[in-house]
Amino acid sequence: MKKRLLKLLQTKEARKTDLGTRSAATNDIGELRGINSELDTLNAEIAELRSMIDALPDEPDEQPEQRGNELHGTELRGTPNGSVNILGTYGIGGKGNEQRSLDRFDTVEYRSAFQEYVTTGKKSDNLEFRADAVTGTGDIGVVIPTTILNRIVEKMKDYGHIWARVTKTGIQGGVEIPVSNAKPTATWVAAGTMADKKKKAVSGKISFSYHKLQVRVAVELVAGTVAMPVFEQTVSDNIYEAMITALEEAIISGTGEGQPLGITVDTNIPAAQILEIAVEDMGKYDTWTGIFGKLPRKYRSRAILILNDADWNQYIVGMTDVNGQPIARVTYGLDGTQQERFLGKEVLPVEDYLPSISDALEGDIFGIVCNLSDYMVNSNMQMTFKRYFDEDKDEWISKSTMICDGKLADRNGVVLLKKKASA
Structure with a gap:
C-alpha cells in the first residue's frame, strides 16, 4: 500500500512541476487561473498523501x-x-x-475555495456568503475559514482604545475653526449707568489639511503554488489593524508634517501644565495628587491617565506605604479584581505609544492626562477598501486608504508628564 501511495505521490508532484513550468511561460490570464485552480487541488492531495504515507509502516x-x-x-x-x-x-x-472534519469551514475544499476567492475574486459554491442587512445585498462577505479565523485570534493585540475615544468630524479641509480662550465678564454698575461693551476675542484657530494613510498588500497571481499555511498566515495580517495602530500613534506623537499633530508634540499646551517628574517620585501618592491638581477643575471629571503599561504596574499598582503595604488597595475593587482606575480617574495603559519613564530620555513625555474627546480627527472619506489587479506585476492588490488630519481642539485640558533631568 505504501509503495502505491508513493508512486501516486510522485505522479502528482511531477504534474505540479509541469504546471509550474507552464505558468512561468504563459501570459494568458485565463490559462494562469486554470493552472492556479488545478494547483490548489494538487497541493491539497499531495499534503493528504504525505500524511498517509508518514502514518503507514515501512513495507518489507x-x-x-x-x-x-x-x-x-x-x-x-x-x-x-x-x-x-x-x-x-x-x-x-x-x-x-x-x-x-466536523467543522465545514475547516475543510481543505473550503480553504482552497477561500484562497481562490481572495487571489482571483472568483466565488465558489463551496463558500458561504453573508448578506449585509444595513447596506444591502450588494455588499456581501465570505465566511472566513475556521483555520484562518483562529490565526487572526492568535495575532490580536491591544489597540483601538484611543481611536474609540477621539472626536471624529467630516468638515471640509482648509476650513478654519476660531478658538477663544477669553470669555466676557459681567460687572456691577450703579443705577442709571451701563456696563462697558466687551469684545469676544479670538486667540487662535484650528484648520485641517489632507494627509493620506494607506496600507497595500500584494498577492501574486500564482499564490496557489504556496503551501496553504503560508497563505493563511498572510491573510491573517489584518490591514485595518495596521491602520488603527498608525492612527493612534499619530494621535499621541504625530509630527504634524504629512500626518496628524500628536498630543505630546503640540507646542500650544500651556507651559504650567507640562510637569517634570523624577523617577524616584513616581511611586509616591502625593506626586499623583499634585499631577491631577494641575488639571483645571472644569476638565477634571472626564480626564483619563494615559501611561505606559510597565509604569502603571510598577508605580501605581505596586504603590506601597512606609511599611511596604499596598496604598489602601486603590486600584482594586471590593471583589479583589484589578481595575484600571486611580484617584477616581480611568487609566489607559499602553505598550507602544508612550515610553516608560525608565526607558525615556530626559525631557521626553512619558504620560498624558487629558480628555481624548478634545482631540479631533477630521476625515472626508473614512477608511475605504479596494481590491484591484496589477497587470504589470500579475498581482492582486488589497488597498485600504484614509484621508484625514487631526489635532487638539482644546489644549487647556491637557497635562503632560515629562521625565525630569537627574540632579
Whole structure:
C-alpha cells in the first residue's frame, strides 16, 4: 500500500512541476487561473498523501516471484470488477471528504475555495456568503475559514482604545475653526449707568489639511503554488489593524508634517501644565495628587491617565506605604479584581505609544492626562477598501486608504508628564 501511495505521490508532484513550468511561460490570464485552480487541488492531495504515507509502516522488500504468486493467487480467486479509488478510501476523493472534519469551514475544499476567492475574486459554491442587512445585498462577505479565523485570534493585540475615544468630524479641509480662550465678564454698575461693551476675542484657530494613510498588500497571481499555511498566515495580517495602530500613534506623537499633530508634540499646551517628574517620585501618592491638581477643575471629571503599561504596574499598582503595604488597595475593587482606575480617574495603559519613564530620555513625555474627546480627527472619506489587479506585476492588490488630519481642539485640558533631568 505504501509503495502505491508513493508512486501516486510522485505522479502528482511531477504534474505540479509541469504546471509550474507552464505558468512561468504563459501570459494568458485565463490559462494562469486554470493552472492556479488545478494547483490548489494538487497541493491539497499531495499534503493528504504525505500524511498517509508518514502514518503507514515501512513495507518489507518483496521478491518478484513471491509477489507474482500472490497476484496469481488473487486472480484465481476472482478479479474484482471496477477500479480501486485509493484516495476515496482515505477521505481525499469522493464523499469521504465530507466526513474528514466536523467543522465545514475547516475543510481543505473550503480553504482552497477561500484562497481562490481572495487571489482571483472568483466565488465558489463551496463558500458561504453573508448578506449585509444595513447596506444591502450588494455588499456581501465570505465566511472566513475556521483555520484562518483562529490565526487572526492568535495575532490580536491591544489597540483601538484611543481611536474609540477621539472626536471624529467630516468638515471640509482648509476650513478654519476660531478658538477663544477669553470669555466676557459681567460687572456691577450703579443705577442709571451701563456696563462697558466687551469684545469676544479670538486667540487662535484650528484648520485641517489632507494627509493620506494607506496600507497595500500584494498577492501574486500564482499564490496557489504556496503551501496553504503560508497563505493563511498572510491573510491573517489584518490591514485595518495596521491602520488603527498608525492612527493612534499619530494621535499621541504625530509630527504634524504629512500626518496628524500628536498630543505630546503640540507646542500650544500651556507651559504650567507640562510637569517634570523624577523617577524616584513616581511611586509616591502625593506626586499623583499634585499631577491631577494641575488639571483645571472644569476638565477634571472626564480626564483619563494615559501611561505606559510597565509604569502603571510598577508605580501605581505596586504603590506601597512606609511599611511596604499596598496604598489602601486603590486600584482594586471590593471583589479583589484589578481595575484600571486611580484617584477616581480611568487609566489607559499602553505598550507602544508612550515610553516608560525608565526607558525615556530626559525631557521626553512619558504620560498624558487629558480628555481624548478634545482631540479631533477630521476625515472626508473614512477608511475605504479596494481590491484591484496589477497587470504589470500579475498581482492582486488589497488597498485600504484614509484621508484625514487631526489635532487638539482644546489644549487647556491637557497635562503632560515629562521625565525630569537627574540632579
